[in-house]
Amino acid sequence: MATEKSKQFDDFENQIAGESFVEGITEEQRTKFFSRNEKGITTGTNEKKEIPDGLWVKCPECKYTSTTMELKENLFVCPSCNYHHRIGSDEYFDILFDNKEFTRLFDNIKSKDFLNFVDLKPYKKRLEDYWKKSDLHDSLSVAVGNVEGLPLVVACMDFEFIGGSLGSVMGEKICRAADYSLEHHIPLMIVSKSGGARMMESAFSLMQLPKTLGRLSLLADAGIPYISLCTDPTFGGTTASFSMVGDIILAEPKALIGFAGPRVIKETIKKDLPEGFQRSEFLLEHGFLDAIVDRKDLKVTLGRFLKHFKN
Amino acid sequence: MPQYPNRQFLDFEAPIKALYEEIEVNKSLAENNSNVDYTGIVKQLEDAIIAKREDITANLTSWQKVQLSRHPDRPYSLKYFSKIFDDFTELHGDRNVKDDKAMVGGFASLDGETVMVIGQQKGINTKMRQVRNFGMANPEGYRKALRLMKLAEKFNKPIITFIDTPGAYPGIEAEERGQGEAIARNIFEMMRLKVPVICIIIGEGASGGAMGIGVGDKVLMLENTWYTVISPESCSSILWRSWNFKETAAEQLKLTSDYMSQFGLVDGVIPEPKGGAHWDYDLAAQMVKDYIKPLLAELKEIPAAKRIRNRIDKFGSMGFYDEA
Ligand SMILES: [Zn+2]
Numbered sequence: 001m002a003t004e005k006s007k008q009f010d011d012f013e014n015q016i017a018g019e020s021f022v023e024g025i026t027e028e029q030r031t032k033f034f035s036r037n038e039k040g041i042t043t044g045t046n047e048k049k050e051i052p053d054g055l056w057v058k059c060p061e062c063k064y065t066s067t068t069m070e071l072k073e074n075l076f077v078c079p080s081c082n083y084h085h086r087i088g089s090d091e092y093f094d095i096l097f098d099n100k101e102f103t104r105l106f107d108n109i110k111s112k113d114f115l116n117f118v119d120l121k122p123y124k125k126r127l128e129d130y131w132k133k134s135d136l137h138d139s140l141s142v143a144v145g146n147v148e149g150l151p152l153v154v155a156c157m158d159f160e161f162i163g164g165s166l167g168s169v170m171g172e173k174i175c176r177a178a179d180y181s182l183e184h185h186i187p188l189m190i191v192s193k194s195g196g197a198r199m200m201e202s203a204f205s206l207m208q209l210p211k212t213l214g215r216l217s218l219l220a221d222a223g224i225p226y227i228s229l230c231t232d233p234t235f236g237g238t239t240a241s242f243s244m245v246g247d248i249i250l251a252e253p254k255a256l257i258g259f260a261g262p263r264v265i266k267e268t269i270k271k272d273l274p275e276g277f278q279r280s281e282f283l284l285e286h287g288f289l290d291a292i293v294d295r296k297d298l299k300v301t302l303g304r305f306l307k308h309f310k311n
Numbered sequence: 312m313p314q315y316p317n318r319q320f321l322d323f324e325a326p327i328k329a330l331y332e333e334i335e336v337n338k339s340l341a342e343n344n345s346n347v348d349y350t351g352i353v354k355q356l357e358d359a360i361i362a363k364r365e366d367i368t369a370n371l372t373s374w375q376k377v378q379l380s381r382h383p384d385r386p387y388s389l390k391y392f393s394k395i396f397d398d399f400t401e402l403h404g405d406r407n408v409k410d411d412k413a414m415v416g417g418f419a420s421l422d423g424e425t426v427m428v429i430g431q432q433k434g435i436n437t438k439m440r441q442v443r444n445f446g447m448a449n450p451e452g453y454r455k456a457l458r459l460m461k462l463a464e465k466f467n468k469p470i471i472t473f474i475d476t477p478g479a480y481p482g483i484e485a486e487e488r489g490q491g492e493a494i495a496r497n498i499f500e501m502m503r504l505k506v507p508v509i510c511i512i513i514g515e516g517a518s519g520g521a522m523g524i525g526v527g528d529k530v531l532m533l534e535n536t537w538y539t540v541i542s543p544e545s546c547s548s549i550l551w552r553s554w555n556f557k558e559t560a561a562e563q564l565k566l567t568s569d570y571m572s573q574f575g576l577v578d579g580v581i582p583e584p585k586g587g588a589h590w591d592y593d594l595a596a597q598m599v600k601d602y603i604k605p606l607l608a609e610l611k612e613i614p615a616a617k618r619i620r621n622r623i624d625k626f627g628s629m630g631f632y633d634e635a
Binding site for chain 1: 479480481482483485486487488489490491492494495496498499501502503518519522523525526538539540541545546549550551552560563564565566571574576622623626627629630631632633634635
């Protein structure tokens with residue numbers, strides 16, 4: 001169990017360091033399961049690499065093996081133990097929006113290496129590699145559509161893109177999503193899935209906290225609901241900003257959610273962390289979540305909230 | 312302020328230490344040779360120390376500036392409270408869990424005008440460093456800070472925060488009590504405060520822990536401080552997979568006051584006494600006071616709603632990206 005856990009920490013930190021693509025995606029790290037399927041929307045430039053339906057996927061929790069088709073039908077939740085596999089923005093949009101119909105917004109905003117940041121690899125090169133190997137523009141996508149018949153703007157992270165890290169593009173897109181909500185009087189939801197700050201953007205990354213919260217305060221003034229959904233993992237800059245100030249804060253089961261990463265805490269206090277520490281159930285118990293929602297109930301639950309806000 | 316021989320010297324301050332030692336030698340020579348006048352040479356050496364202080368800070372690497380921001384003799388928040396203001400009256404507790412000793416605050420008088428001052432506090436000796444938790448606040452520290460800010464807002468008092476933290480505390484209880492939520496809430500609420508807010512980074516400005524009291528109409532940095540999303544050490548360990556690249560990480564992060572001001576991420580840099588604030592607390596405090604007084608007067612002229620909108624727009628413009 002200890003090695004399992006530390007393996008998990010390694011994956012977590014490698015992703016934040018933006019290494020998953022460089023070292024090749026392992027089965028457990030893979031978050032993309034199926035292709036974009038937007039009705040009535042043309043996104044000519046995006047040719048998706050589809051994973052064959054017959055591929056076998058092993059559940060990292062219970063080792064149950066299922067086909068991708070079986071998993072897809074089950075919304076990427078393990079049929080045996082209810083483990084919620086990490087999925088990306090395309091999958092969430094398909095799961096949430098009625099008839100899988102939605103309009104993508106602000107895809108024209110791209111990251112840039114303003115600081116000429118070089119660690120083991122230049123940030124510029126890192127970005128180029130991601131753009132080459134993935135059809136994602138950055139670590140957050142925005143779309144608008146109907147959920148149970150009511151309009152909702154959804155800003156959703158992709159852990160696959162540099163660990164879902166919070167940089168200038170995520171900050172700007174969240175602000176524009178909020179502006180869109182404000183302009184059209186549509187509630188906003190942010191789906192968080194992030195290891196934390198994009199270190200390669202240094203202080204610019206940190207400034208996305210006040211930047212996004214400033215915009216969300218305008219939504220609050222206008223009485224427009226803001227829902228936060230925390231998924232595995234939600235950490236650092238996201239937790240210390242928009243993820244934790246929702247009018248409603250939801251989480252998927254067993255998602256790892258916290259401010260400081262588990263390894264940092266462990267090294268600081270020099271003690272083992274309690275079982276279930278920083279999991280959704282732990283946060284619910286301590287009063288930081290409104291509810292834990294299974295992925296299969298997510299759409300209906302959101303619909304209920306949207307109705308309550310409206311009526 | 313500690314005086315030689317109680318001063319502590321960083322590696323790159325060794326030439327200054329050597330000059331102090333030379334003064335001591337001359338002083339003891341003077342005691343044994345009453346017929347020779349040593350005052351001239353001692354004065355010369357004292358001048359050389361001041362020149363050397365200036366010399367050293369003029370050519371520091373980013374990492375050395377980080378070290379200077381953590382200098383053990385550097386003045387902390389309470390020192391500035393007592394030297395800039397009169398009648399500092401400390402307030403305690405978050406009215407919920409406890410009184411976090413890593414976060415201090417209270418009313419104070421700035422030349423007769425009451426303001427609310429808040430800041431992280433580091434300990435001045437081994438025992439106090441433990442008590443102050445090395446300036447790493449828990450959620451109750453951020454909630455205490457927010458309580459004081461709301462109090463200031465209620466009675467229309469400007470707020471001045473002093474930032475000096477290696478980060479918000481990473482611990483089990485901190486997570487149980489919602490460290491992330493506490494910081495997020497503070498940032499959200501500070502954005503909407505109806506009173507003028509000035510934030511000053513006086514030492515370390517580490518990430519969310521700093522930002523938790525860091526949203527202001529004017530955000531200022533002392534000359535020898537740093538402010539960014541992660542410490543150079545942690546950045547090295549995550550991005551370079553080793554603790555040995557902290558100097559490189561510090562360079563890459565461009566975290567010093569000159570860069571931050573150049574990027575427009577802070578509104579100004581407050582100069583420090585030659586060699587750093589730890590050489591002269593009175594002068595350091597005076598320089599801060601001289602800098603913030605006219606700014607505060609300026610901010611008070613702006614109507615509250617406009618000030619809030621300016622604050623939101625200022626932070627709203629921060630970031631870099633391409634737009635196709
Ligand atoms: Zn399973």
